[in-house]
Amino acid sequence: MKQPIPEKQLLSAITTVLSHYITETDPYILFNGLLEILLEMTESEYGFIGEVFFTDNDEPYIKSYATTNIAWSEETRHLYDKTKRNGMIFSKVDSLYGSVLKTGQLVISNNPATDPRRFGLPKGHPPLNTFMGIPFYGGGKLLGCVGIANRNNGYHESLAESLAPFLITCGNLIQAYRNNIRHQQVETELQRYKERLIILDENTLLGSDYEFNHTHLTLTQKGQTVFLTKKELRLLEILILNHDHPTQYTIIEQHVWENVLVGESSLRSLLRRLRQKLPELPIKTISGVGYMLTIPAPE
DSSP: OOOOOOHHHHHHHHHHHHHHHTTOOOHHHHHHHHHHHHHHHHTOSEEEEEEEEEOTTOOEEEEEEEEOOOOOSHHHHHHHHHHTTTOOEEOOSSSHHHHHHHHOSOEEESOGGGOTTOOOOOTTOOOOOOEEEEEEEETTEEEEEEEEEOOTTOOOHHHHHHTHHHHHHHHHHHHHHHHHHHHHHHHHHHHHHHHHHHHSOSEEEEETTEEEETTTTEEEETTEEOOOOHHHHHHHHHHHHTTTSOEEHHHHHHHHHTTOOOOHHHHHHHHHHHHHHOTTSOEEEETTTEEEEOOOOOO
């Protein structure tokens, strides 16, 4: 009977990886550790763990976070050294790993030499005797792929099934890194807006006799103060800073609530209140993107 990986061994490995994630910010270091654990648990010779991306033509490809060094020549050693920290690209869809990308399903080949899905190996490449490629998902979408090779007794579905917690961990980590990247992008955008704020005039005319003061974060109409809450003023401020351009939901949320996580309903409610108080201001909803305030050109 073909034995799956013992659950205790698997959970111990996952616990180790997640404890490292708390202090390790470099995904290549973390995923190389994951790959070593995977190869050891499955008794495989080499493999890779990578994230799935799509070209402009909607063709899938893999960017690896971890790849076993199987360089067999000076040229391939140089290629490995050059790409190991930035990710190797696997883009041949007519291949065993490509079958995972095309179908989004488990691929097992215990005789690659005669498998019609194979692409073939470069001259000098170490032998490929057995192969298993497993996709992993997050939020219902294909996030990445694991490929392992050369297990003496071959691969089987029960082995892949026993790796489910490991694959969930891979998916969660990639989603976490994606969120980190998005967070960094939001921080960069906010910094850009703050730099613009410095060079803006102290007051911005919004039309309909509205005037926004950036220094004191106040709004007046015909010289009379318009009473808005702090969050309403912060929302108006970020829309003014990026006026006539869509401002992304994430940018707005970070500016208004700073480091507090809120749901989409909170932002919609805040915008609804602002529109009710300032019906003359043209604040448009840009579906799937965010909101945009249009400021008329001075006459």
